[in-house]
Amino acid sequence: MKITRLETFIVPPRWCFLKIETDEGFVGWGEPVVEGRAHTVAAAVEELADYLIGKDPRHIEDHWTVMYRGGFYRGGAIHMSALAGIDQALWDIKGKVLGVPAHELLGGAVRDRIRVYSWIGGDRPGDTARMAKERMDDGFTAIKMNASEEMQFIDTFDKVDGVIANVAAIRDAVGPNFGIGVDFHGRVHKPMAKVLMKELEPYRLMFVEEPVLSENAEALKEIAPLSNIPIALGERLFSRWDFKQILAGGYVDIIQPDPSHSGGITETRKIANMAEAYDVALALHCPLGPIALAANLQLDANCYNAFIQEQSLGIHYNQGNDLLDYVKNPEVFAYEDGYVKIPQGPGLGVEVNEGYVRERAGIGHRWRNPIWRHKDGSFAEW
Ligand SMILES: O=C(O)[C@@H](O)[C@H](O)[C@H](O)CO
Numbered sequence: 001m002k003i004t005r006l007e008t009f010i011v012p013p014r015w016c017f018l019k020i021e022t023d024e025g026f027v028g029w030g031e032p033v034v035e036g037r038a039h040t041v042a043a044a045v046e047e048l049a050d051y052l053i054g055k056d057p058r059h060i061e062d063h064w065t066v067m068y069r070g071g072f073y074r075g076g077a078i079h080m081s082a083l084a085g086i087d088q089a090l091w092d093i094k095g096k097v098l099g100v101p102a103h104e105l106l107g108g109a110v111r112d113r114i115r116v117y118s119w120i121g122g123d124r125p126g127d128t129a130r131m132a133k134e135r136m137d138d139g140f141t142a143i144k145m146n147a148s149e150e151m152q153f154i155d156t157f158d159k160v161d162g163v164i165a166n167v168a169a170i171r172d173a174v175g176p177n178f179g180i181g182v183d184f185h186g187r188v189h190k191p192m193a194k195v196l197m198k199e200l201e202p203y204r205l206m207f208v209e210e211p212v213l214s215e216n217a218e219a220l221k222e223i224a225p226l227s228n229i230p231i232a233l234g235e236r237l238f239s240r241w242d243f244k245q246i247l248a249g250g251y252v253d254i255i256q257p258d259p260s261h262s263g264g265i266t267e268t269r270k271i272a273n274m275a276e277a278y279d280v281a282l283a284l285h286c287p288l289g290p291i292a293l294a295a296n297l298q299l300d301a302n303c304y305n306a307f308i309q310e311q312s313l314g315i316h317y318n319q320g321n322d323l324l325d326y327v328k329n330p331e332v333f334a335y336e337d338g339y340v341k342i343p344q345g346p347g348l349g350v351e352v353n354e355g356y357v358r359e360r361a362g363i364g365h366r367w368r369n370p371i372w373r374h375k376d377g378s379f380a381e382w
C-alpha cells in the first residue's frame with residue numbers, strides 16, 4: 001500500500017483538516033493546525049508530503065521518526081502540528097485497514113468514557129456564573145474559564161479582586177463538587193501569580209492552567225508551594241523533549257499536551273506515559289475540531305493517567321461552524337453525565353463529511369488571535 005496524495009483544507013472557524021489518500025482506496029483524516037497559523041502549518045504539511053508520497057502508510061513510527069529527525073531542524077509549534085495532523089491521518093488509515101479503532105492498536109482501552117469540560121470564557125467577567133450554571137444544567141460536571149483580562153508585571157488589586165469575585169460567584173452557582181479550571185492563559189507574571197494562587201486556594205479549583213507562561217516554568221518553584229491548587233500546563237509544549245524539562249522540574253500536577261500540536265497520537269502517547277512515571281495526570285488540550293477531538297479520545301482510551309478532556313462543542317468562539325457540522329456520525333461525541341464515550345469505529349472513529357469540508361474550504365478563514373493593549377498602550381498577552 002502506498003500514500004498517493006495529501007490534501008489540506010482551511011475551514012471555519014479556525015481549523016485545518018488533512019486528507020491522506022492511498023492507492024488501495026483507504027483514506028485517513030487529521031487536523032494539522034495551530035490557532036492563528038493554519039496556512040503556515042498547511043505549508044509545512046505540503047513540504048513533508050515530498051517524503052511521504054509513495055511510502056507505506058502503515059509504518060507510522062518510522063515515518064514519524066524521519067519527519068521529526070530528518071529535517072535537521074526540529075520541534076516547535078508549526079513543525080510539530082504539521083507532524084501531528086499527518087500522524088493522526090496515518091492512525092486513521094491503519095485502523096481502517098485493520099478494521100479496529102486506533103486505541104485497539106495502542107494496546108486497548110483502559111476506560112469506556114472520559115469526563116469532559118467545557119469552556120465558558122471569563123476574559124470580560126460578568127456572566128460566567130450564569131454560563132457555568134447553564135453548562136451544569138446541560139450535564140457537564142466541569143468547566144474551564146479564563147481568570148481575567150490582561151495583567152501587567154505588577155498590577156493593581158482591583159484585578160485580583162475581580163478574579164476572586166468571578167470564581168466565588170461560579171463556585172456559589174455550581175456547588176462544591178463541580179470542577180472549575182482557571183486558565184491564567186500566560187497573561188500573569190510571577191509576582192501576581194503568587195498573589196492569585198494564594199487567594200484562589202479556598203475555592204477548591206480543579207486546576208490553575210499556565211499560572212505563568214511555560215517558557216517561565218522555573219517560576220513554578222516559587223509559585224507551587226504557595227497553595228494546594230493543582231498546576232496544569234502544556235498546550236504550548238510540543239514534544240517529549242519539551243515535557244522532559246517540566247516533568248523533571250517536579251512542580252506540575254497535570255500536563256495538557258494538544259495532540260494536534262504535540263506530534264499527534266504517536267508522540268502525545270509517549271509524553272503521557274512519561275508523565276505517568278512522575279505521577280502526573282493528563283488532561284488533553286483540544287479547543288479544535290472533530291478530527292482532533294476523535295484523536296484525543298483515542299488517547300484518553302489508552303492513557304491511564306487521563307482524567308478529563310477539553311472539547312469545544314457548541315462553544316461561542318467557534319464562529320461560523322461548530323464541531324459537529326463536519327461529521328456524518330455526530331452521535332460519536334454525545335456526552336452523558338458529563339462523560340463522552342470512546343469512539344469504537346475504525347481508525348479515529350469519526351466519519352468526515354467530505355462534501356461539506358470542501359464546501360467550507362471554499363470559504364476558508366483568516367482567523368487571527370486578538371491583539372490587546374494595556375492601559376498604557378503596551379502590548380498585552382491575550
Ligand atoms: O486552554 C485553552 O483552551 C485556551 O488556552 C486556548 O488554547 C487558547 O485560547 C488558544 O486557542
Ligand SMILES: [Mg+2]
Nearest residue numbers: 183185209235
Ligand atoms: Mg489554555
